[in-house]
Amino acid sequence: MFYNIAVVGFGLAGRLAALELSKLHHVTVFEADDEQTPNSAGKVAAAMLAPLAESVLCEADLALMGLDSMKRWPGIIAELESEVFFQQQGTLVVAHQQDKGDLQSFTQRIKPIAGHSAQALNAQQIAQLEPELANRFNQGLFLPCEGQIDNQAFYKASFTMLNKRKVKCVFNQRVTIKNGEINNRPFDYIIDCRGLGAKSDKPLRGVRGEVARLYAPEVNLTRPVRLMHPRYPIYIAPKPNHEYVIGATEIESQDSGAATVRSTLELLSAAYTVHSGFAEARLLNIQAGLRPAFSDNRPEVSQVGNVISINGLYRHGYMLAPALVAQVVSRIE
Amino acid sequence: MQTKDCLTIYGEQIKSRLLIGSALYPSPDIMTQSIVASGAEIVTVSLRRQQSAAAGDDFWQLIKNTGLKILPNTAGCHSVKEAITLAKMCREVFATDWIKLELIGDDYNLQPDPFALLEATKILINDGFKVLPYCTDDLVLCQRLNELGCEVLMPWGAPIGTGKGLLNSYNLKTIRERLPDTTLIVDAGLGLPSHACQALEMGYDAVLLNSAIAGAGCPITMSRAFKGAVEAGRFAYQAKAMPEKDVAAPSTPTMGMPFWHQQ
Numbered sequence A: 001m002f003y004n005i006a007v008v009g010f011g012l013a014g015r016l017a018a019l020e021l022s023k024l025h026h027v028t029v030f031e032a033d034d035e036q037t038p039n040s041a042g043k044v045a046a047a048m049l050a051p052l053a054e055s056v057l058c059e060a061d062l063a064l065m066g067l068d069s070m071k072r073w074p075g076i077i078a079e080l081e082s083e084v085f086f087q088q089q090g091t092l093v094v095a096h097q098q099d100k101g102d103l104q105s106f107t108q109r110i111k112p113i114a115g116h117s118a119q120a121l122n123a124q125q126i127a128q129l130e131p132e133l134a135n136r137f138n139q140g141l142f143l144p145c146e147g148q149i150d151n152q153a154f155y156k157a158s159f160t161m162l163n164k165r166k167v168k169c170v171f172n173q174r175v176t177i178k179n180g181e182i183n184n185r186p187f188d189y190i191i192d193c194r195g196l197g198a199k200s201d202k203p204l205r206g207v208r209g210e211v212a213r214l215y216a217p218e219v220n221l222t223r224p225v226r227l228m229h230p231r232y233p234i235y236i237a238p239k240p241n242h243e244y245v246i247g248a249t250e251i252e253s254q255d256s257g258a259a260t261v262r263s264t265l266e267l268l269s270a271a272y273t274v275h276s277g278f279a280e281a282r283l284l285n286i287q288a289g290l291r292p293a294f295s296d297n298r299p300e301v302s303q304v305g306n307v308i309s310i311n312g313l314y315r316h317g318y319m320l321a322p323a324l325v326a327q328v329v330s331r332i333e
Numbered sequence B: 001m002q003t004k005d006c007l008t009i010y011g012e013q014i015k016s017r018l019l020i021g022s023a024l025y026p027s028p029d030i031m032t033q034s035i036v037a038s039g040a041e042i043v044t045v046s047l048r049r050q051q052s053a054a055a056g057d058d059f060w061q062l063i064k065n066t067g068l069k070i071l072p073n074t075a076g077c078h079s080v081k082e083a084i085t086l087a088k089m090c091r092e093v094f095a096t097d098w099i100k101l102e103l104i105g106d107d108y109n110l111q112p113d114p115f116a117l118l119e120a121t122k123i124l125i126n127d128g129f130k131v132l133p134y135c136t137d138d139l140v141l142c143q144r145l146n147e148l149g150c151e152v153l154m155p156w157g158a159p160i161g162t163g164k165g166l167l168n169s170y171n172l173k174t175i176r177e178r179l180p181d182t183t184l185i186v187d188a189g190l191g192l193p194s195h196a197c198q199a200l201e202m203g204y205d206a207v208l209l210n211s212a213i214a215g216a217g218c219p220i221t222m223s224r225a226f227k228g229a230v231e232a233g234r235f236a237y238q239a240k241a242m243p244e245k246d247v248a249a250p251s252t253p254t255m256g257m258p259f260w261h262q263q
Helices: A012-021 A060-078 A097-109 A123-129 A151-164 A261-274 A276-280 A317-332 B028-038 B057-065 B080-094 B114-126 B139-148 B169-178 B193-201 B219-239
Strands: A004-008 A026-030 A091-095 A119-122 A139-143 A147-149 A168-170 A189-192 A205-215 A225-228 A234-239 A243-247 A282-293 A300-304 A307-311 B007-009 B012-014 B018-021 B042-046 B069-073 B098-101 B104-106 B130-135 B152-155 B183-187 B206-209
Touching: A004 A012, A012 A026, A012 A151, A012 A189, A012 A307, A012 A317, A060 A147, A060 A317, A091 A097, A091 A123, A097 A139, A097 A225, A119 A123, A123 A139, A151 A168, A205 A261, A205 B057, A225 A261, A234 A261, A243 A261, A261 A276, A261 A282, A300 A317, A307 A317, B007 B183, B018 B028, B018 B219, B028 B057, B028 B219, B042 B057, B069 B080, B080 B098, B080 B114, B098 B114, B104 B114, B114 B130, B114 B139, B130 B139, B139 B152, B139 B169, B152 B169, B169 B183, B193 B206, B193 B219, B206 B219
Parallel strands: A004 A026, A004 A189, A026 A168, A091 A225, A189 A307, B018 B042, B018 B206, B042 B069, B069 B098, B098 B130, B130 B152, B152 B183, B183 B206
Antiparallel strands: A091 A139, A119 A139, A205 A243, A205 A282, A225 A234, A234 A243, A300 A307, B007 B012
């Protein structure tokens, strides 16, 4: 069947849904912001694909869904015409000597999922994986199944591809979804990917996150590194061209205003303790975003009539969105 | 007039001797379920990083919905001025004059700054606040805070989030003995229900904890465990423990046993 489908919200879930559905159907995208989608959590994010590390906080079924999404990403990227950096070389987890208790408790809480587990590392093994971290850490963990993606490139490439497929994207229009129609215009299906834009309809809350992007030519890390720390746990995600994303704070706040000095100091100080090469890095930007979350911090795919909603991806957008969008597609098929 | 065995906080009678924090849970749902399972009647809340009163409202609403008494704290404050500003904001947002006064002196182990604490306590009490100071287990500091008018003192068991238990039980016992009429709550550093039990056994009126529950593998179950431990410790204190002895005393008297049965 060929359907006339509206995708509302052009964040990560909206883009993935539009890409997938426009292969077979006529798709129109509606977005409340301009084409830069400055309020999209997926744009600010570090785009880590970390089901093992996240299993410390989320349930095992979500971690499994993360593994499923991981398998889907290469295919999604392959269908785009411009290059989008995707990597699956694992994550390195380290802690300073005085914080080894935090590394231990993190290790204990990792849930082994589908045969994937964490490997303990000593100083020598850390140095083999990341030579520039030699002699800095005595203990660490390796999470081999994990990866990451360049989300800025994905945002650009997905828009280019949708334009090529002649998907109409209507920007700067906050629409209302009512009686299975958008602004009284009928569609066969409406995919509601509004994130916090759906707050008036769903019990969502925003969880603030702040993320720094650096240009650090003196730093040569080849895979994401997580630092365990009692107060400032961070990750460092190396992107192409010596760019590094340092993230992220997690604050129970709806405030999407600019990053605070305190958060900036925490993120950058913690990064500096991992690699002193960050001292001379250039600060490209520090952004703040709001993660849409339900009170159980679990995502939800729900359907009322012809309206299918994906929401509540919280801090797991890149890890879960491909699998969730696949659920939406299967409902339509 | 106190009729049941209650904890007194600035004249209010509280049945549960467990005060619980609202940070670090895997999700707000698990937080609310853990709070309910703990049986606590007082929940601590931090206003520090929500940027504005409206910005944190969704999260606070979840806590307000539990219907429990809210004890706002000044977690993360380093100066007297910061703590006072935040205490005033808390009074507005949560409509309470209770404040858990937390003033950090050392960033690494989050040790309270005793000097700033005294200064801020004086100012806040003059401003009508009912101050519950988070302090170290120093007797003289506790006495000074008490003299300033604090009816509740909250010495630490160990640094925040370490889970080490009561590191200096001698100090804690001394404070208990010397301030018999002050409500004393062990705040911070507990990891196990047995730590909470020990605090109650030695006569502390209550414990306040967060990480030990929020950071447990199953926070809701750990919450129940702490509830039981606090009750056990309180009963033990009321029951007055037998004195410790250095020589074994058999519980079945041997007097009268046949000679051939003795060595």
